[in-house]
């Protein structure tokens with residue numbers, strides 16, 4: 001294990017990740033030509049209206065992504081962030097837009113899934129959350145209240161992301177904000193760099209190409225996450 005990680009050792013770091021960090025693990029990104037949104041219209045699968053209108057279509061969409069998770073592994077970018085946590089402990093927070101569990105499988109524990117998790121379900125009645133057990137058509141009955149059906153524990157468009165207060169508090173205290181593998185197309189995540197700037201943090205973008213918000217970063221590096229993130233961490 002190399003010495004202390006991240007040259008000029010900022011005290012507190014917030015890392016925002018998007019689909020690009022899981023791309024090299026084989027998880028499709030959203031806006032790429034063969035991306036997730038290619039096969040589906042967002043409004044048909046990732047909105048509460050779609051779930052009300054055609055729950056089976058939405059369940060299938062998430063069942064397929066959940067099943068796919070078993071066929072992918074964390075890559076060197078996920079592993080490098082887990083090493084960073086080992087060195088930083090509570091002074092590091094990973095905020096991910098991803099609903100996969102690759103950060104946790106790489107060993108990260110300080111992870112906020114602001115858009116939810118594929119492996120979690122919540123009851124539309126009692127609101128309880130449960131680990132998802134596949135496959136379940138048309139929403140299974142909640143094992144808790146046994147009355148209402150479970151829905152994917154995913155933040156859909158038009159819904160408020162999870163743990164926003166915790167995220168904003170961490171951005172307020174951060175010395176360094178790093179964005180990895182995100183196009184900066186979806187809010188409020190795309191606005192975090194401006195918040196970090198406003199709170200006086202240094203900001204670094206690690207992405208395959210300049211994102212929509214690249215101009216807001218004090219530094220931007222292009223390349224594959226599996227190379228850029230370990231190079232930055234170690």
Ligand SMILES: CC(C)NC(=O)[C@H](Cc1c[nH]c2ccccc12)NC(=O)[C@H](CCCC/N=C(/NCCC(=O)O)S[C@H]1O[C@H](COP(=O)(O)OP(=O)(O)OC[C@H]2O[C@@H](n3cnc4c(N)ncnc43)[C@H](O)[C@@H]2O)[C@@H](O)[C@H]1O)NC(=O)OCc1ccccc1
Pocket residue numbers: 017018019020021023024029030031032035046097098099115154155156157158159160161164180181182183184185186187188189206207208209210211223224225226
């Ligand atoms: C389309 C967009 C304009 N619409 C929005 O932003 C909307 C509406 C909106 C709100 N505020 C606005 C302001 C302006 C305009 C619009 C809005 N936002 C919402 O509805 C949000 C809810 C949005 C969440 C929706 N759910 C997702 N995911 C879960 C579902 C699911 O997964 O199925 S969003 C989903 O899409 C987004 C995809 O973006 P990326 O992850 O960046 O992926 P993408 O494919 O786009 O890009 C990949 C990048 O990686 C790079 N890359 C690829 N390979 C690699 C590689 N190998 N290495 C490095 N980089 C790589 C590529 O170059 C690329 O740049 C992620 O957020 C992802 O989670 N809710 C909300 O605003 O509530 C109110 C509110 C807000 C704040 C406080 C209180 C109330």
